[in-house]
Each structure stands twice: as C-alpha cells, then as structure tokens.
Amino acid sequence: MLIEEAHDCGACYAAVCDLVGISLRTLQRWKKSTNLTDRRKGSRKIIPRKLSEETRAEVITVCTSKRFCDYSPHEIVPLLLNEGLYIASVSSFYRVLRGNNLQHHRSNLKPRKKSVRPPEKQATASDTVWCWDITWLPSTVRGRFYFAYVIIDIYDKFIVGWAIHEDEREYHSRDLFERTLSGRKNIEFLSLHSDNGSPMKGATLLAFLNGLNVSISFSRPRTSNDNPFIESFFKTLKYNDKYPLKFASILHAREWMASFVEWYNNEHLHSSIGYVTPSQMRNGDAANIFKLRNLTMEAAKIKYPERWGRRKLKKWDASEKVILNKEKK
Structure with missing residues (x-):
C-alpha cells in the first residue's frame, strides 16, 4: 500500500522498491499472487500441526x-483411545512434558548412564601409548579355551609383551606387565588403554600402574572401536594362513604364539607404518628405508617421466603421531 501511494504521487516503482529494500521483480510477483504470505526468514508462520x-x-x-500420574505417555494415549478420546500423539505428549520440565526419571531402577568416549591419546614415539586386551584361543576340547594376553605399542605396532594362560585372572595381568617392564631401561611408558573387563581393572594391576x-x-562397553589397534592385531593373528583352528595344549598355544x-x-610388513616391520620402525631403521625408497622413486621419475606426467611422487615417511580415540570436531 505504501509503494502504491508513493507511485500515485509520482515516484517510479524501481526507486520506491530500492528504498524499502526489495527488488522490482519481488513487487511484480506480489501483485500477481492471489494468496500472498510472508515467507521471509524469521516471519511469523502458521504451523497447522x-x-x-x-x-x-x-x-x-x-x-x-x-489417575495418570504414574503412567507414561505410551500408556496414557492407548488408554484414552480405548475411551474414544484423542488428545495428541505420544511424541507430542513427551514434547509438552519436556517443555514444561515435567519429564524425570521415576523408576526404582538406576537411570541409564551415557557411556563417555575415552580420552584422546597421542603417541609421537615408541613406548608412550600402549594398548592391551585378551583374546580366546580354542582348544581341541569343545568349550575349552586358552587366553592370550597381548600388549601392543600403537606408534610402531610392536608387540611388547604377551602371555597365554588357561583362565582370565587379574594376577596374570599384573605378572605380564611386571615381566614386560623388568629389565627395560629409559622407558617412557606414559599411557595405557584397554577393555573394561575385570582382568584390566584389578586392584593390584591398577596399583602397579599408578605407581609408574x-x-x-x-x-566403552561393547565398543570394539575404542581399542582398534589391538583388535586389528587379533584379526591378523586369527586370519593368518598358519593359524591353527584349535590348539592341542597350552604348550602348543605358547609355542605357536x-x-x-x-x-x-x-x-x-605392516601397512599402517609404511610397509616396514614393527622392529624396523622401533629401532629407527625405517627412516633410512623410507629415504632410500624416495631416492629410488625420484631416479625412476627422471628415467621414465612419461609414467607420472603431472602427478607428484608418492612420499614414503613415518607418521609423526598416532592418535587413539580421536576427538570429533
């Protein structure tokens, strides 16, 4: 109405539209529309539902x-429907209750706790972050298993310690770490990540580690992705073509392991560390191996430039850091 009033007084539509902040095309569309609604962001809209x-x-x-104070909306809605009354859906009931701070835990059971993602750990050198877990090794006796305790360094993928026992016990876990750390000098063992089973949470083991x-x-419970490096090792172990499907004795299991x-x-040759062995990565030989590979690739590109064209050479190098349970941003 204001635009038409200005136009009647002699102003052109383009100048008036520019003054009020709309385009001339918008004004033309408004005039042609029979059901004009404000569709601008932030405008008040009618929501039918x-x-x-x-x-x-x-x-x-x-x-x-x-009558209904001890019932949940999942129970209230069908009871009302039995009486021929419909007020709203179950989700609408919950939404209204949440909006008025009326939805709380009232059961005698403890409220479910949300599992918190383990903290991020970064390894920039060997012997800084270790992971460990236990896997079952089947025996020739049906229903009987041996238990392989394995510790891996996530930076160089080196198996720093292992043991096989006939049961899962916390004192086996402490004995494994004591034997693994005995005789090692200048070790900077900073972090350890494991599953949350009882052998991993034993009081004597935790006391021993806290002392270090x-x-x-x-x-987290039933979340194997929280400990991926040791799980990957177990897959390599059990999918190896020489892996016995069953072990005749614990001595057989220990010898094969x-x-x-x-x-x-x-x-x-481990894929995640550039197809070198964990030992080469651990003792520093990997750097010289990667250097030789890069020099060989550069010489090959000079000799056969047509094979690469504009593509860059693959650079072989070691990761500066390995991250466990990387935080999502």
Whole structure:
C-alpha cells in the first residue's frame, strides 16, 4: 500500500522498491499472487500441526492427574483411545512434558548412564601409548579355551609383551606387565588403554600402574572401536594362513604364539607404518628405508617421466603421531 501511494504521487516503482529494500521483480510477483504470505526468514508462520495452548494445557492436566500420574505417555494415549478420546500423539505428549520440565526419571531402577568416549591419546614415539586386551584361543576340547594376553605399542605396532594362560585372572595381568617392564631401561611408558573387563581393572594391576604414573583409560562397553589397534592385531593373528583352528595344549598355544610374534615383529610388513616391520620402525631403521625408497622413486621419475606426467611422487615417511580415540570436531 505504501509503494502504491508513493507511485500515485509520482515516484517510479524501481526507486520506491530500492528504498524499502526489495527488488522490482519481488513487487511484480506480489501483485500477481492471489494468496500472498510472508515467507521471509524469521516471519511469523502458521504451523497447522502445532498444538494449541488449550491442547497443551490439556496434556499437562491429564498427565498430572491422580489417575495418570504414574503412567507414561505410551500408556496414557492407548488408554484414552480405548475411551474414544484423542488428545495428541505420544511424541507430542513427551514434547509438552519436556517443555514444561515435567519429564524425570521415576523408576526404582538406576537411570541409564551415557557411556563417555575415552580420552584422546597421542603417541609421537615408541613406548608412550600402549594398548592391551585378551583374546580366546580354542582348544581341541569343545568349550575349552586358552587366553592370550597381548600388549601392543600403537606408534610402531610392536608387540611388547604377551602371555597365554588357561583362565582370565587379574594376577596374570599384573605378572605380564611386571615381566614386560623388568629389565627395560629409559622407558617412557606414559599411557595405557584397554577393555573394561575385570582382568584390566584389578586392584593390584591398577596399583602397579599408578605407581609408574601411567595414565589409564578404558573402552566403552561393547565398543570394539575404542581399542582398534589391538583388535586389528587379533584379526591378523586369527586370519593368518598358519593359524591353527584349535590348539592341542597350552604348550602348543605358547609355542605357536611365540613364533607368530617373532614373525609379526621382525618380518611382517605392516601397512599402517609404511610397509616396514614393527622392529624396523622401533629401532629407527625405517627412516633410512623410507629415504632410500624416495631416492629410488625420484631416479625412476627422471628415467621414465612419461609414467607420472603431472602427478607428484608418492612420499614414503613415518607418521609423526598416532592418535587413539580421536576427538570429533
């Protein structure tokens, strides 16, 4: 109306539209529209499905009444339907209750606790962050298993300690760490991550680790992704073509495990550390290996430039840091 009034007084539409902050095309569209609504962001809109204030008040009255005060909306709605009365959906009941701070835990059971993601740990060198876990090794006797305790360094993927026992006990765990750390000099063992089973949370083991000022963290229940490095090792272990499906005795299991760890540490070309062995990564030989690979690639590109064109050479190097349970941003 104001635009038409200005136009009647002699102003052109383009100048008036520019003054009020709209385009001439918008004005033309408004004139052609028979059902004009304000669709600007932030404008007041009519939401057909929105509950009226009267309905919201009725929901609160019903839920707080003496009859339904101990029922949940999942029970209230069908009971009302049995009487031929519909007020709102179950989700609407919950939404109204939350909006008025009327939804609280009232059961005799303890409220469910939300599992907190383990803290992020970064390894920038060997012997800074270790992970460990226990896996089952089947025996030839049906229903009987041996238990492999394994510790891995997440930076160089080196198996720093292992043991096999006939049961899962906390004192086996402490014995493993005591034997692994005995005789090691200048070790900077800072962090340890594990599953949350009883062998990992034993009082004597935790006391031993706390005495070394080790930062300890645990995976969430039934969340294998919280401990991916040791789980990846277990997959390599059990999908190896020489893995016995069953072990005749605990001595058989220990002998095979010893040979496998020897192969894994000293011969296995690990993909996540640039296809060098964990031992080469741990003792520093990987840097010279990567340097030789890069020099060979540069010489090959000079000799056969047409094979690369404009593509850059693949650079072989070691990761500066390995992150466990990386925080999402």
